[in-house]
Amino acid sequence: MKVEGWNKLLVATVIVLLWVAILALIKVLFSDSNGFEWGSVSDWLSSLGTIGTLGIAIAAYKKAPEWLAQKQYDVVHNVIEESVYNNLTKVKSSSHHLKNLFCSVSKQSIIVLNNNCDINESLRDEVYKLDSLMDEFANISYSVINSLNTIPRNGFALSNYSCSIIDILKNTNREYGNIYNLFLSSYFEVDSLIHADRQAKDLTIDEFLEFKKQVTELHKKVSDLIVATYSNNYSTDKFIVRKKGIHESIS
Known part of the structure; x- marks a missing residue:
């Protein structure tokens, strides 16, 4: 109730x-x-x-x-325990898997371009898996966001720290999405570049190297926030703003 x-x-x-x-x-x-x-x-x-x-x-x-x-x-305490101290670890883990898969597909695509070979079935499977990992990361991230957004409905406001968590999760989702769309464009060019000149291949290889750099930095940003939150073991009050009066008397 x-x-x-x-x-x-x-x-x-x-x-x-x-x-x-x-x-x-x-x-x-x-x-x-x-x-x-x-x-x-x-x-x-x-x-x-x-x-x-x-x-x-x-x-x-x-x-x-x-x-x-x-x-x-x-009620708010339970929301913080579930969304921050339970589901944020899942966000970190999901981002880690996503980053590793981006790097793996980029590395294999570069090998294909350097060796003038066809894309194998294993590489295709990993690209398909990227799509499901993107959905997984978005679902876990927004479960945290949506839970934190229930706090104002229970008589407290979100603190600046809670707002920063929400902003980072939203931005990370958006940036992963942008990288994913550009990444697919480069990946789908690989087959057509097998017999292209070296310059054309190098341009696409540079794109894959840039993708690896971007996802590594993106994962580090969200991971650092989560690690800091757990390391400091913040109390519930770090994530909420109390109303004046009766809320201030709760210890």
Whole structure:
């Protein structure tokens, strides 16, 4: 259940409890007939119990904002644990696999151009695998992004550090996508360059070398952020901005 649901349930419970307590108090005090009477000892004990219930209801109502704030914090804490301290490692691993596959296909494509040989089935399979790894990286990255974006719906704002994680993940996805599109253009030229002159081959080889450099730098950038986050073992407060007032009292 979302925090908003808990809020509505708590308020409704307190209202019902207050209403029942008031009705019970009225019934006990004025249950005798025509005029005012002091009632029996049991009536007064029942009245005191009802007043106690009313006091508990009022205290619960006053405590509700603090309870809800703690509930919000607990939800946000779980989001951070899952998205940052669990799924970010998957982002790093996925980026590592993607970088290695880009480098492997680039290396094999350069060998094909240098040796005037045909593209073998193994190389074709690795190119097809690139597509699935691109999807995997995007899915894992956006699972982190989407989880972090739920934080403002739970009463807290994203900190600058959380925003930097989101920005780096988005930028890394975009840059991998740009590299991938240009990479495929170069790869699909390899077959037609088998019997081309040396200059034409060298131009395409230079492109593959540049792709290797770009993906290595790109992976390092996202990896450095993730490693730093884990090494520093930041608390939940590193990733959120508390509201003034009740949130500031949560330790």
